[in-house]
Amino acid sequence: MYECPKCGGKLDVIMSNDVKLDKCISCGGIWFDDGELYKLLTTSVSLMIDGLESTDTVAYNKQEGYCPLCNMVKLERIQSKTDPDLVIDKCPSCHGVWLERGELTALTIKAKKSDLLDIIKG
Numbered sequence: 001m002y003e004c005p006k007c008g009g010k011l012d013v014i015m016s017n018d019v020k021l022d023k024c025i026s027c028g029g030i031w032f033d034d035g036e037l038y039k040l041l042t043t044s045v046s047l048m049i050d051g052l053e054s055t056d057t058v059a060y061n062k063q064e065g066y067c068p069l070c071n072m073v074k075l076e077r078i079q080s081k082t083d084p085d086l087v088i089d090k091c092p093s094c095h096g097v098w099l100e101r102g103e104l105t106a107l108t109i110k111a112k113k114s115d116l117l118d119i120i121k122g
């Protein structure tokens with residue numbers, strides 16, 4: 001079982017559209033292996049996997065984290081071109097992506113899909 005890169009909680013495996021995701025049971029952040037987020041965003045995203053609670057995740061969003069898979073590899077902070085408040089964490093080694101709780105919803109509702117697809121493809 002993996003450890004949350006932000007709060008140190010445990011990541012729980014959940015399924016959505018045949019994609020296996022790791023979600024933190026403490027802070028609600030979600031880990032996507034390479035390609036998983038892309039797959040989700042290019043099909044229909046079930047927002048049920050994202051918490052609807054408006055818990056404050058601002059602190060976690062600003063916090064640096066280490067990849068839950070690669071241990072001591074620091075996650076890269078990648079800022080959205082269209083929304084400076086949106087920063088996603090990506091592992092430079094395995095290319096997995098970490099989203100804070102609420103970010104997946106924000107990305108789909110605010111029509112920033114293409115922006116995000118750029119980020120995760122590159």
Ligand SMILES: [Zn+2]
Nearest residue numbers: 004007024027
């Ligand atoms: Zn967490």
Ligand SMILES: [Zn+2]
Nearest residue numbers: 067070091094
């Ligand atoms: Zn990694």
